[in-house]
Amino acid sequence: xxxxSSAAPRRVVITGxxxxxxxxxxxxxxxxxxxxxxxxxVRREGFGEPVIAGxxxxxTGGIDDFGDLEGGQKKAIRKGLKLMCRETQMAVAAAQLxxxxxxxxxxxxxxxxxxVMGSDYMLTMPADYAxxxxxxxxxxxxxPTRFDFSRWGGPGLGDMQPLWMLKYLPNMPASHIAxxxxxxxxxNSLTMREASGPMAIGEAARILxxxxxxxxxxxxxxxxxxxxxAIHALQTEPLATLSADNADDPATACRPFATDRNGMVCGExxxxxxxxxxxxxxxxxxxxxxxxxxxxxxxxxxNSLQGKNDLxxxxxMRLxxxxxxxxxxxxxxxxxxxxxxxxxxxxxxxxIRATLGDAADSTPVTAxxxxxxxxxxxxxxxEFVGSLLALEHGQLPMTLNCKTPDPECPILVxxxxxxxxxxxxxxxxxxxxxxxxxxxVRRAG
Numbered sequence: 001x002x003x004x005s006s007a008a009p010r011r012v013v014i015t016g017x018x019x020x021x022x023x024x025x026x027x028x029x030x031x032x033x034x035x036x037x038x039x040x041x042v043r044r045e046g047f048g049e050p051v052i053a054g055x056x057x058x059x060t061g062g063i064d065d066f067g068d069l070e071g072g073q074k075k076a077i078r079k080g081l082k083l084m085c086r087e088t089q090m091a092v093a094a095a096q097l098x099x100x101x102x103x104x105x106x107x108x109x110x111x112x113x114x115x116v117m118g119s120d121y122m123l124t125m126p127a128d129y130a131x132x133x134x135x136x137x138x139x140x141x142x143x144p145t146r147f148d149f150s151r152w153g154g155p156g157l158g159d160m161q162p163l164w165m166l167k168y169l170p171n172m173p174a175s176h177i178a179x180x181x182x183x184x185x186x187x188n189s190l191t192m193r194e195a196s197g198p199m200a201i202g203e204a205a206r207i208l209x210x211x212x213x214x215x216x217x218x219x220x221x222x223x224x225x226x227x228x229x230a231i232h233a234l235q236t237e238p239l240a241t242l243s244a245d246n247a248d249d250p251a252t253a254c255r256p257f258a259t260d261r262n263g264m265v266c267g268e269x270x271x272x273x274x275x276x277x278x279x280x281x282x283x284x285x286x287x288x289x290x291x292x293x294x295x296x297x298x299x300x301x302x303n304s305l306q307g308k309n310d311l312x313x314x315x316x317m318r319l320x321x322x323x324x325x326x327x328x329x330x331x332x333x334x335x336x337x338x339x340x341x342x343x344x345x346x347x348x349x350x351x352i353r354a355t356l357g358d359a360a361d362s363t364p365v366t367a368x369x370x371x372x373x374x375x376x377x378x379x380x381x382x383e384f385v386g387s388l389l390a391l392e393h394g395q396l397p398m399t400l401n402c403k404t405p406d407p408e409c410p411i412l413v414x415x416x417x418x419x420x421x422x423x424x425x426x427x428x429x430x431x432x433x434x435x436x437x438x439x440x441v442r443r444a445g
Contacts, residue, residue: 012205013444014289014388015281016102016274018067018219020090021382022054022267022372025065025097030382031389033371034397037417039251040372041265044225052240052250053225054267054372059090066093067100077180083166084176087122090270090378091173091221092180098217099181102274104284108215114185116204117174118196118220120376123228124168132159173221185213194337195297195429196220197271197380198437202295204275214280219272222376229376230266237432238263238341255401256338256367257345257409264339265373271381273388288444289388293424294324297437307434309344313337313351320426320438321355328359332422332443333396333414335387337430338367339374348428349409364414366390370400380429384439390421391443 019025022040023033033040042057043050059065063078077096081089095115099105105113136151166172171189178187186207190196197220204218224233233239240253240263255261273289281288296319300312321328334356337348353360368383375382390396395418402415423443430436 010209010211011278012208012275012292013278013281014273014292014441015276015286016098017289017385017388018094018096018098018101019269019271019382019385020056020059020094021269021375022056025058025093027389030386031393034368034386034389035393035395037398037400039400041250041253043250052242052253052265054265054375055225056090056268059093061086061089066096069096073180080176083163084172085122085125085167086226086268087119087221087223087270088167088173088176090268091117091219091272092176094219094221094270094272095177095217098219098272098274102286104286107284110182111184112214113183113216114187114207114213115174115177115183115217116188116190116200117177118190118192118200118377119170119173120193120222120229121191122168122170123226124164126227128164129160132156135159177217183217192435193377193431194374194379195431195435195437196377197384198427198429198439199297201273201292201384201439202297202437205292205295208275208277215274215276217272217274219270219381220377221270222378223268224266224374224376225268233266240265240340252401254340254370254373256336256340256370256399257349257405257411257413258402259404259406261340261342261345261406263341265369267373267375269372269375269378269382271378271385273381273385290391290441290444292439293326293442294320294322294440295438296320296323299433299435301434305433307430307432309430309434309436310347310351312434312436313348313428313430314354316436316438317351317355317426317428320440324440326424326440328356328363330424331356331359331363331426332420332424333387333390334363334365335383335425335427336365336367337428338369338399340369345406346408348430349411353410360411363412364396364419365411366396366414367399368397370402380427384427387421387425387427388441391423391425391441394421395419396421
């Protein structure tokens, strides 16, 4: 377990946000969806039959999706697109949008600006190796074609594009972002599935707090809908199905904490925030979305490496609250992981109840995956931005599709509009392996 309670007293604030999500790629689009209860979950063709997913349709990977760029930077990113998989493209776009949103880049020494980037496992697209695999096929008389492993090192591997691996290395998003923006400060890449975003925020905050940088980008990118990732999800996690009453409405598929929840919805997205010291932000008159107060993380698993998320989340929450010097009753709301699977939601609700105690009866909980599904590593970041916007507008996005909260989830699910977001929140993320992270934020001003 770790926290930032030993950090130096430099206060860290959030001055920029950028994201790619099924609800759009700018602040007004995202807030419109969250504030009006508009879902980004749709029906798409896949694996020969329709699937339900949160798809960032507006993101085509074209250069116009990266925001307003100056000539040299625009040319460099366009040239580099061929070396980026979709997750990396979304990460770079989210970073460019966050930097533009924060503005004032010229006031920072590039040696003092860094990047911490989280991601999922990045898996090769089948088209990248299909021809190479065909060259290793050996037809058996009267039988099927089999794969000849002895041919892979020769004709097989020789048919792969020389730079194909660079598209899928998990450190490439942070590398591309740093290169395109001449960010020469601390740079790190984390691969912790859904916990990657909050973990990146925590590390970036520590770097700033101890004086090793003056500005940091932190975020994560991920997908559960590309072919290999979707197959993995199908094999390992319960996926949502529509009820008979809502068979034609994919927007009802993701139902966190509801009695009728039956699985997660897959999605894709990326989110980035700009962090800097309060002194620097104040000096340049920057807009401040919120102040980062505390961070905590914990990993707990059994002897078969199955995560014990109830314990891990409770540990992370306690650490984050202690780091923030907040009592449970001080929280305005909880932004839950809210995966919408029966076991995960039950474990998370118990962790929230164990940490907040009686305050859980009056602390509203929202689960923003109900709007767009599980974006993999990108989920925690887009959800985090959602809570920042909730603080700004004073209104908490309700949890969609939770008409009847599960009595085995003893928390106050915000399933109606008009609930106050309060002045502080804690955002939670966890993984099937029991890696949990929590981040506490206070409203600016």
